[in-house]
Amino acid sequence: MPDTLTIIDNRTGKRYEVPILYGTYPTYGAAIRGADLRQIRVSEDDFGLMSYDPAFLNTASTKSSITFIDGDRGILRYRGYDIAELAEKSTFLEVAYLLLHGELPTIDQLEDWTCWIKRHAFIHENVKKFMDGFRYDAHPMGILVSTVAALSTFYPESKNVLDPAVRRKQAYRLIAKLPTIAAFSYRHRMGFPYTYPAEDLGFTGNFLKMMFERPGRTYEPHPVLTRALDVIFLLHADHEQNCSANAMRSVGSSHPDPYVAVAAAAAALYGPLHGGANEQVLRMLHDIGSIDRVPDYIRRVKAGELRLMGFGHRVYKNYDPRARVLKEMAGQVLEITGSTPLLRIALELERIALEDDYFISRKLYPNVDFYSGIICQALGFPTDMFPVLFAIPRVAGWLAQWQEMLEDPEQRIARPRQVYTGPDLREYVPIEDRS
Numbered sequence: 445m446p447d448t449l450t451i452i453d454n455r456t457g458k459r460y461e462v463p464i465l466y467g468t469y470p471t472y473g474a475a476i477r478g479a480d481l482r483q484i485r486v487s488e489d490d491f492g493l494m495s496y497d498p499a500f501l502n503t504a505s506t507k508s509s510i511t512f513i514d515g516d517r518g519i520l521r522y523r524g525y526d527i528a529e530l531a532e533k534s535t536f537l538e539v540a541y542l543l544l545h546g547e548l549p550t551i552d553q554l555e556d557w558t559c560w561i562k563r564h565a566f567i568h569e570n571v572k573k574f575m576d577g578f579r580y581d582a583h584p585m586g587i588l589v590s591t592v593a594a595l596s597t598f599y600p601e602s603k604n605v606l607d608p609a610v611r612r613k614q615a616y617r618l619i620a621k622l623p624t625i626a627a628f629s630y631r632h633r634m635g636f637p638y639t640y641p642a643e644d645l646g647f648t649g650n651f652l653k654m655m656f657e658r659p660g661r662t663y664e665p666h667p668v669l670t671r672a673l674d675v676i677f678l679l680h681a682d683h684e685q686n687c688s689a690n691a692m693r694s695v696g697s698s699h700p701d702p703y704v705a706v707a708a709a710a711a712a713l714y715g716p717l718h719g720g721a722n723e724q725v726l727r728m729l730h731d732i733g734s735i736d737r738v739p740d741y742i743r744r745v746k747a748g749e750l751r752l753m754g755f756g757h758r759v760y761k762n763y764d765p766r767a768r769v770l771k772e773m774a775g776q777v778l779e780i781t782g783s784t785p786l787l788r789i790a791l792e793l794e795r796i797a798l799e800d801d802y803f804i805s806r807k808l809y810p811n812v813d814f815y816s817g818i819i820c821q822a823l824g825f826p827t828d829m830f831p832v833l834f835a836i837p838r839v840a841g842w843l844a845q846w847q848e849m850l851e852d853p854e855q856r857i858a859r860p861r862q863v864y865t866g867p868d869l870r871e872y873v874p875i876e877d878r879s
């Protein structure tokens with residue numbers, strides 16, 4: 445059987461054969477090239493047929509070997525490794541290496557990688573001065589987006605994006621500096637002196653120390669809580685062509701330095717429909733306030749008055765495998781930090797929603813944000829830090845997506861088409877003649 449698609453244009457009766465392109469296996473995605481549709485025309489001066497796909501519901505913008513998601517079966521894999529196995533056996537830094545290099549590191553490679561990341565965790569003292577300029581109540585995500593963009597001015601060589609050695613160095617810097625910027629943004633708001641990165645702690649333990657160490661007191665990150673945050677980081681490290689990865693690739697495709705491209709990706713992440721959702725989940729649980737108010741909340745969601753935050757996903761039409769890991773982890777964390785009524789409200793919301801036809805028929809299941817907010821709150825993070833906690837690990841995924849885009853000979857500057865629906869050519873009317 446030929447691997448082609450036959451298209452008959454009923455306007456002209458003409459027949460076209462277009463090749464079908466496959467991923468590694470047919471189940472990993474199949475597509476026709478959008479450009480192959482351009483030959484379908486009604487006349488010589490016709491522009492040619494395009495595919496119309498607002499919000500990219502069914503458009504593959506790239507081939508990719510980084511992350512695989514099967515949303516119907518609830519599968520997520522990084523470079524072929526199942527997310528649940530990585531969450532059980534790996535660490536965020538190892539996964540960041542995997543995403544960027546395609547393979548798990550050897551002992552020496554991991555040591556080297558960790559050492560470079562630690563070395564780049566400091567930020568230039570001038571960056572601190574930038575951060576001091578923000579208002580006392582500035583949202584930490586706003587601070588993060590602007591500060592990462594400002595890093596562009598500190599590393600002018602970073603614009604040589606086609607040089608792999610330059611790219612590698614910026615990857616160390618970005619992965620290493622994001623926790624520092626994130627912690628400083630929090631401390632700025634709290635009026636605490638900044639705590640500098642500590643080389644003797646791991647990536648996540650160091651971040652917790654920079655966040656929570658109080659002047660005059662030594663801070664020892666709790667191993668179970670540190671591991672919980674590390675798993676949250678690992679689970680958020682990449683998610684194939686989502687809104688922010690698409691922003692990273694799209695902005696990166698015009699070849700600016702990675703700092704401004706990461707700032708654009710982080711801005712995309714900031715929105716409540718993407719990385720801002722875990723913050724919204726917590727606000728929602730607070731608004732509900734008690735288990736007996738859950739049914740009324742569900743009624744309002746079904747009436748279209750509200751969305752159940754942390755539910756539903758563009759890709760997962762099954763239980764998000766990351767939510768499964770975090771649901772279990774929420775229990776472990778709360779055993780240490782002390783229980784909160786929010787977890788009970790969340791469990792009740794989930795129970796009712798998973799039995800309700802509104803959610804079943806629309807295939808709405810808990811996504812990663814449903815439980816991550818509860819854990820982050822239990823770890824002591826204020827809600828407006830939640831999207832920042834998402835951005836810290838996701839930078840590894842953005843960099844992997846960016847690198848893959850730059851190395852792909854088929855990629856060029858991202859430039860979608862449109863179907864124009866405005867007026868046809870008309871003459872300019874002088875202002876005095878306009879009614």
Ligand code: CMC
Pocket residue numbers: 683686716717718719721745750751752753754755756757758759806808811812813
């Ligand atoms: N609560 C209630 N109804 C919902 C929800 C929800 N959370 N999500 C989708 N629906 C309904 C929606 O109203 C629509 O119903 P109808 O067909 O009657 O109009 C149907 O389900 C399909 O929804 P959609 O908006 O067309 O789906 P989408 O693929 O465009 O949106 C989404 C995906 C994640 C933006 C959406 O499910 C949502 O707003 N969820 C809440 C926000 C959230 O949790 N976001 C985090 C996503 S996971 C993190 C990440 O990977 O970025």
